[in-house]
Amino acid sequence: MVKKEPATVFGRRLRAARLRADIPQDKLGVKIGLDEGTASVRMSRYETGVHEPPFGIAVRLAQAxxxxxxxxxxxxxxxxxxxxxxxxxxxxxxxxIKALIEAKLAAKNTG
Incomplete structure (x- = not known):
């Protein structure tokens, strides 16, 4: 079975983070509170860009x-x-790092 490439930025980033964490779609879905029977399908739809999750679910995904x-x-x-x-x-x-960025921005704005 060939995996469909993510069509959205969200989907690309979600897939990359999930693969980096080495968590299958179904396990990630269950981990964030999705129903076990639909977790894999919903995660697949988020990754492929068919659907984008509400921000609250995105936050739970990020935490997981x-x-x-x-x-x-x-x-x-x-x-x-x-x-x-x-x-x-x-x-x-x-x-x-924040101080360096602020210094660079200040220098850019005065120069």
Whole structure:
């Protein structure tokens, strides 16, 4: 059986996160509270872009996959990588990165 490629950014990101976490579609669906009988079909539809889940379900998916919910919606691959990495950092690890970004923006706005 050939898997249909995701047609949406959300679907692409969801599939990538799920595969990275090595969780089958049905198990992920059940983990976020979907009915066992429909979990696989619903997850497949989210991944292929047939349906996009409500934001509340996207948040539960993000929690289950340990990624920021914003990752699912990034249409820029580089930004998606940054959002993903940001989610893996502690608050103390984020501080110097945020300061660097703010300094770069300040310099750009004054220069």
């Amino acid at each position: 996959l340990r990624v920021p919910a914003a990752y699912f919606y990034c249409d820029d691959d580089e930004l998606a990588d940054v959002v993903l990495a940001w989610g893996w950092l502690s608050k103390s690890e984020r501080k110097p």
